[in-house]
Structure formats: structure tokens, C-alpha cells
Amino acid sequence: MLIVGERINTSRKGIEPAVRSRDLEFINNEVVLQVAAGAGMIDVNAGTLLEGEPEALAWLTQVAQAEANVPLCLDSPNPLALSAALKVHKGKALINSISGEEERYRAIIPLAKEYQAAVVALTMDNNGMPTDAMGRLNVARKLIQRLNADGIDLSDIYIDPLVQPIGSDSNQGAAVLGTISVIKAEYPDVHVICGLSNISYGLPIRRLLNRTFLAMCVTMGLDGVICDPLDRDMMKAIYASAALVGKDEFCMGYINAFREQRLD
Template sequence: MLIVGELINTSRKPIKQAVENKDAEYIKEIARKQAEAGAHYIDVNCGTLVRNEPEIMAWLVNLVKEAVDLPLCIDSPNPKALEVGLELAAERAQPMVNSISAEAERYNSVLPLVLKYKAKVVALLMDDSGMPDTAEQRIAIVRKLVAGLVQAGVPEDDIYIDPLVKPVSTGDSAGVEVLETLQFIRREYPAVHTICGLSNISYGLPNRPVLNQVFLIQTMTAGMDAYILDPLDRTLMGFYYASQALLGKDPYCSEYLKAHRSGLYQKD
């Protein structure tokens, strides 16, 4: 199971302000807190700052590298910013690219970077026809993306399929379609990983943490094995460690017990 800490993202007001103020210590503190809370990768995203995104990406990546020893997930819609981040991140460990899709322009611009830096890659289930609505549409894109990436030389173990979580507020079947897609991937592509931005499911609804927590459990049961989330949410992390143990993915409950002793999840 892999957790990508999502907090260094300029779509979040505190991070945007820290970037604008060149508050390096705040950025490094957020990186350290996520690492201490159990993140395995740190996501770096400054995609809202389009005017000088490559320069900001370099600044952020260097700060995170100073703060923590973890590998980085470089997150951008801009191939130039992706390459800047990947070049710096790859100096330490295998980076992750967030993301490639089956959209022709995106696929053709990102795939060379994945291969050049031997990166793990988040493969988002979108193509040139737009965002899929049904599990069947998602499955067709899964087949296309996995076949193309593997043929290009990307190991299946480095592919992380993002089934495109939509807010359940926009359609009653939004969660079910994701679960059906996950079950297909686990059955047909057991060596391929799955990942998602968990909080998308609750957008637009009240008491979002409850929805996020339940969807975490549902998706883990269906086979999800990586998440982009806030590792500082101790209640959510409690559900994560408990689900791992109850699904038989935590031998002797060792990670659950370690997290308990370290206070990494809410105990009351």
C-alpha cells in the first residue's frame, strides 16, 4: 500500500501564500509532517501558478528534498514543469508522474518523460472523448492505457491506474462505477496498481470526512492499493491502518500496532 501526501499543492490557500511569500520553512514543515504521519511519497503541485510554474516547481522540489528523504510525486498538467521536477526528484529515488492519460496530446507529451526518468506513473482514465461515466467506458480506457504503456516499456508494477473518482453529488453511481472498475483491474491486471484522489468523492456535500472514510474502506476492499490523501487526517489514517489489518494485508498487524504506538491515528 502506498500513500502519497497531497498537501503541497498551490490550490490550497496556505501553500499558495507560502509560495508567494517565499516561506521556505513552512513548505519544509508541511513536507516533514506528512513524512512523519506515514506518507511514502510527497506530491508537489504548483499547477495553479501557470505564469512561472517550472521555476516554482524547481523551488518546491528542492525544498522538499531538503526536508525529507522520501521520493516525490511530480504533479502538473504542464510537461515542462513535469520535466523540471522529475529531473530534480530522480536524483534521489524513483519519482512518480501525476499524470498521464489516454488523451493523445497528453499521452504523447508525458510518455517520453516517464521513460526518460524511469518513473512510476499515475494513469488517469480519460481519453479524447472526455471523462467516462460508466465502468464499461473506464475499462476500455484501462485496456488501452495498460497495453500502450507496457508496449512502450513501462513495467506493470510502475503503472498506477486512477479510475477517475467523481463526486457522488453529481451522480448516484459515481462510487459504484469506481468500485466495479477496481474489481476488473484486480482480476485482469494483478500486477498493475490503482490509485485515486480520495476526497473527490465527497466534493459538494456536507460532512465530507465521513464520505471519504467510508469510501476508503470500500475502495480498499475492492482492491485499491494507493491513495493521494492528507496523511495528517488522523481519523482517516486510522481507517487506513485498520482496513489493512482486517483485509489481511498487514502481517501480524505490525503496521497497525506500530502506528498505534506512534500515535499516527485517532484513538478515541
């Protein structure tokens, strides 16, 4: 189960000032805390800096990888920012993201090929984002086939079914679960990844909904999650879910988490 730490995002309180001032200690601390909590990859996003995004994302990439030996999820729709970050990234990066939108696809695919990066593929295209499972599946299938034809290995494709709030459409949870299940059945080498917290937007006790939805998604085949690894309850749900559905060989991830007192 791939856990991508989401905390280094300039839309979060405290992160943008730290990036603007190039506060090395602050960013280092964020990296260390997330890796220590179980993140196997760190997401870096400098999207609020607009004109300064390419330089900021490249700086974040260098700082994060200097502090921790983990790959990064380079989170930007801006090809200039992605290019700057990919030039300094060590190892295989994960580009977040590409989609079926023609302009975006054409801008990002050359970077993925040049740097042999994996890609998060959003289930949306020039017609927008489908609201049901069938629409999401149609977009996902086309993206998988096109990416693979363009030289991206199936194992380097991470489909994001785009979680939307159930508070405004009670069918959104079921749509995501259905999308995950079919994608994993049809393309077992393709990964499915998503951020979960949007499912509970506007509702009370959001963490309860998020954790429950996480377990349901893992059951359907979800094998990557973008989350705050400092949310101990969410992390406990991830370890337990992965063990229960056979995504944790000999339950070693769960056992190690117990030994490291992450399940308290």
C-alpha cells in the same frame, strides 16, 4: 498501502504565497508533518503559478527531498514543469499524470521513459471521462497495454479511476469500485490509486463518506491513496482497512501506528 500526502498544492490556502516567496521553512514544515503522520510519498503541485510553474515545481522538489527521504508525486499536466522537476528529483518519481488523450500521452511518455518514472494514468481519453465502470475499464486497459508496450513496467503504472461526486450521480461510487476490482483481477501487478474526497462533494458530513468509501475501495484492491495525512480519522481508516484485507503483513503497519499513538 501507499499514502501520498496532498497538502503541498498551490491551490490550497497559504501554499501559493509560500511558494512565490520561496518560504523554505513553511514548505519544510508541511513535508515534516505529512511524513510524520504516515505519508510514504509527498505530492507537489505548483499549477496555479502558470508561467512560473517549471521553476516552482523544481524548487519544491528540491526542498521537499532535502527535508525528507521520500519519493515525490510530481503533480502537473505541464511537460515543461515535469521535466524541470524530474531533473532534480532523487530516485524514482511518480508522474501525476498521463492519460489516453493523445496530445498529453505523447508529451509525457518520453519523460517517464527518460527518467524511469512511475506514472499515474487517468481513465480518460480523447472522448472524455467515461461515467460508468465499463467505459473506465476500456480506457484503463488500453492505457496499460500502451504504457507497457512503450517500456513502462506494469508495477510502475498507477491507474486512477477518477472519483466523481455521488451527489450529482449516485452511481459514481459503484463505478469506481467496479473499476478497481476488475483492474486488480486482470492486472495484479498494476497499482490503483485515487483521491477520495471528491466522492462526497456537496454532501453533509463529508469525512464520514470519505472514510467509508476508502474502506470499500481497499476491499476492492485499492493500494494507493492521495489524501491529507493530517486527517487522523482518515489515516486510522487506512491502517484498519489495510490490516483487515491482508495488505499489512502481520498487521505491523497497524501495530506501529498504535505504538506511535496515531490510532487515538
